Amino acid sequence: MSQDLSQITATPQGPAPAPAPAGNRLTSGVRPRHPLRTQLARMPLRLAVALLLVVEFVPLLWLALSSLKREREFSGRPVWSLPETFHWENYVNAWTTGNMGTYLRNSVIATFPSLVLTLTLSVAAAFGLEVMKWRGRNAVLLLFLAGIMVPLQMVLLPLFTVYFRAHLIDNLLSLVITYTAFGLPLSIFLMVGYYRAVPRQIIEAAAIDGAGMVRTFWQISLPMVRNAILTIGLVQFFFIWNDLLLSLTFIGDDDLRTVQTGLLNFVGQYGQRQWGPTFASVCIAVFPTLLIYLILNQRVMKGLTAGSVKG
Amino acid sequence: MERALRDWRAITLFVGPALLVYTLILLGPILWSVGYTFFSGGIISGLEPAGFSNYAKLLDDDMFWSAAGVTVKYAVAVTIGQVLVGLLLALLYVFYLGRASGLVRTLVFFPIVLPTVAVAQLFVKLFQVAPQNGLVNSALSGVGLGETVHDWLASPTAAFWILVTMDIWRSMGFYAVLLYAGLVDIPQDLIESARIDGANGLRLFRSVILPLLAPILVSSVIFSINGTLKVFDSVLALTRGGPGDATTPLTLYMYNTAFTYGDYGYGSTIAMALTMMCLVVTIAIFRSARRDATA
Numbered sequence: 001m002s003q004d005l006s007q008i009t010a011t012p013q014g015p016a017p018a019p020a021p022a023g024n025r026l027t028s029g030v031r032p033r034h035p036l037r038t039q040l041a042r043m044p045l046r047l048a049v050a051l052l053l054v055v056e057f058v059p060l061l062w063l064a065l066s067s068l069k070r071e072r073e074f075s076g077r078p079v080w081s082l083p084e085t086f087h088w089e090n091y092v093n094a095w096t097t098g099n100m101g102t103y104l105r106n107s108v109i110a111t112f113p114s115l116v117l118t119l120t121l122s123v124a125a126a127f128g129l130e131v132m133k134w135r136g137r138n139a140v141l142l143l144f145l146a147g148i149m150v151p152l153q154m155v156l157l158p159l160f161t162v163y164f165r166a167h168l169i170d171n172l173l174s175l176v177i178t179y180t181a182f183g184l185p186l187s188i189f190l191m192v193g194y195y196r197a198v199p200r201q202i203i204e205a206a207a208i209d210g211a212g213m214v215r216t217f218w219q220i221s222l223p224m225v226r227n228a229i230l231t232i233g234l235v236q237f238f239f240i241w242n243d244l245l246l247s248l249t250f251i252g253d254d255d256l257r258t259v260q261t262g263l264l265n266f267v268g269q270y271g272q273r274q275w276g277p278t279f280a281s282v283c284i285a286v287f288p289t290l291l292i293y294l295i296l297n298q299r300v301m302k303g304l305t306a307g308s309v310k311g
Numbered sequence: 312m313e314r315a316l317r318d319w320r321a322i323t324l325f326v327g328p329a330l331l332v333y334t335l336i337l338l339g340p341i342l343w344s345v346g347y348t349f350f351s352g353g354i355i356s357g358l359e360p361a362g363f364s365n366y367a368k369l370l371d372d373d374m375f376w377s378a379a380g381v382t383v384k385y386a387v388a389v390t391i392g393q394v395l396v397g398l399l400l401a402l403l404y405v406f407y408l409g410r411a412s413g414l415v416r417t418l419v420f421f422p423i424v425l426p427t428v429a430v431a432q433l434f435v436k437l438f439q440v441a442p443q444n445g446l447v448n449s450a451l452s453g454v455g456l457g458e459t460v461h462d463w464l465a466s467p468t469a470a471f472w473i474l475v476t477m478d479i480w481r482s483m484g485f486y487a488v489l490l491y492a493g494l495v496d497i498p499q500d501l502i503e504s505a506r507i508d509g510a511n512g513l514r515l516f517r518s519v520i521l522p523l524l525a526p527i528l529v530s531s532v533i534f535s536i537n538g539t540l541k542v543f544d545s546v547l548a549l550t551r552g553g554p555g556d557a558t559t560p561l562t563l564y565m566y567n568t569a570f571t572y573g574d575y576g577y578g579s580t581i582a583m584a585l586t587m588m589c590l591v592v593t594i595a596i597f598r599s600a601r602r603d604a605t606a
Contacts, residue, residue, distance in 0.1 A: 048403065052403075052415075052419065056419055057418075058446075059446070128326035132318075132321065149589050149593040151541045151586055153586075154341055155344060159340050181336030213316070214321055242425075244427065244544040245566075259426065264547070267432050275443075282429045282432050282433060286425055293421055305485065308534045
């Protein structure tokens with residue numbers, strides 16, 4: 001079974017070899033002698049690429065521009081017109097009356113402890129499950145993996161009951177606990193795959209030298225999977241940061257809402273009437289993920305496709 | 312050395328904490344939820360044993376079947392869309408863009424990392440009609456199709472397809488990268504020799520590329536179904552399940568039953584039905600994975 005699982009990840013996560021020579025050779029095979037005809041034959045494809053980029057970016061561009069428009073510009077001028085002036089007040093409104101500042105803070109408070117906890121627990125557990133030899137480890141691994149499939153709805157009510165009794169409703173701690181537990185299945189699944197690629201001789205050599213397993217884990221294997229931890233951390237960051245269902249269920253107090261539930265609530269209240277501040281708050285919600293993607297896009301792409309088992 | 316790798320104290324230290332958290336927060340509650348399906352009421356009204364009546368109710372509940380219908384229709388539509396568009400994009404990357412595809416790949420992948428609520432709000436605004444026209448309605452009246460301008464999200468059919476379009480828009484770049492990795496793995500000499508044999512274009516695709524890409528296509532389809540069956544965020548943020556119940560999937564129906572109407576027993580029963588659907592798909596995942604390994 002564990003063999004099969006590695007197969008699932010192995011395909012998408014491998015670093016993509018440069019496709020360039022392939023592409024060139026393939027197109028050169030069909031290239032006719034007349035450059036003009038080539039150009040014409042390539043027109044539909046050029047159009048397809050252009051259309052693709054338009055479909056992808058016009059909505060986002062529209063969002064960014066609209067966040068800087070005055071209220072009267074929405075009704076008075078065509079939607080595709082540029083803003084008359086950069087009306088930054090929309091952002092001030094979103095931040096203060098829209099509470100986006102508070103929501104961002106809450107999201108940070110809920111996300112980072114969960115990330116640290118889920119990574120610590122799963123890096124250690126994956127080491128125990130993949131490197132250590134014991135009977136029943138495949139069964140335990142399978143038990144963890146079953147969690148990838150279970151819909152959140154199946155655990156929502158018991159957790160709500162428990163948190164309600166423990167006075168953890170309207171407390172960000174309930175989110176931290178839940179995010180940590182829900183991050184485990186996918187993180188362990190990915191981490192086991194990475195440990196499998198660590199040369200076993202190195203760990204065995206350390207064990208022969210009499211380093212205890214805890215020291216081997218800490219000093220030998222951990223530095224070798226540092227990149228993997230960063231990748232999994234990114235994947236989990238997006239899952240936790242973008243969560244809506246859990247924070248909607250466990251947090252009702254407006255001062256404790258995270259970005260997603262806060263935004264949902266805000267657009268419900270003001271979205272119809274005030275377009276400028278709404279667009280600005282959508283931009284604020286998008287910004288952290290945009291920033292991370294700008295810096296680390298290759299790693300994000302690699303991590304998220306490796307985690308595609310989660311659907 | 313073997314003994315060191317079998318050290319029980321170390322194993323407990325490594326695996327124990329994760330297993331404990333996982334059992335308390337995930338496994339335990341799952342069993343608890345199964346228990347709830349045999350009760351009626353909620354924590355405020357009090358729970359009453361109800362035998363199998365929740366399951367009987369499920370079979371007779373038109374709303375349940377309608378929600379299950381929405382879930383399946385959505386999963387099928389989005390899966391076909393995601394994988395098909397993803398495949399076309401991947402072919403475009405490999406065979407047309409070649410060396411230049413890196414930037415396009417990265418750009419088109421981007422929307423998947425955006426918060427769903429933000430994307431949904433963007434789409435609400437795109438299709439809005441009041442207090443002013445959004446981009447789509449403005450574009451329609453701009454090209455002389457003024458009579459087609461209306462409140463798109465108020466129409467059940469349009470709302471469903473906008474939902475599907477939005478999720479395909481978000482995820483097509485993701486599936487493109489997934490399938491791109493599969494395409495790049497196809498040995499070049501196979502494609503070269505097929506070309507020498509005179510296979511080109513569609514024929515090359517059908518008889519050489521498609522069969523070699525089949526395993527990863529199958530996995531993509533299964534992953535996609537597994538994810539789309541659980542759709543919640545997009546629906547809640549785009550349409551709140553409306554108009555009426557036209558876009559309410561099982562997840563949202565469960566949420567409303569449990570938290571708006573306080574019926575824990577029936578809510579858990581709906582969740583149970585959804586879990587069963589996911590389980591079937593997951594078994595399919597492992598089956599197809601095994602096929603990959605032996606192929």
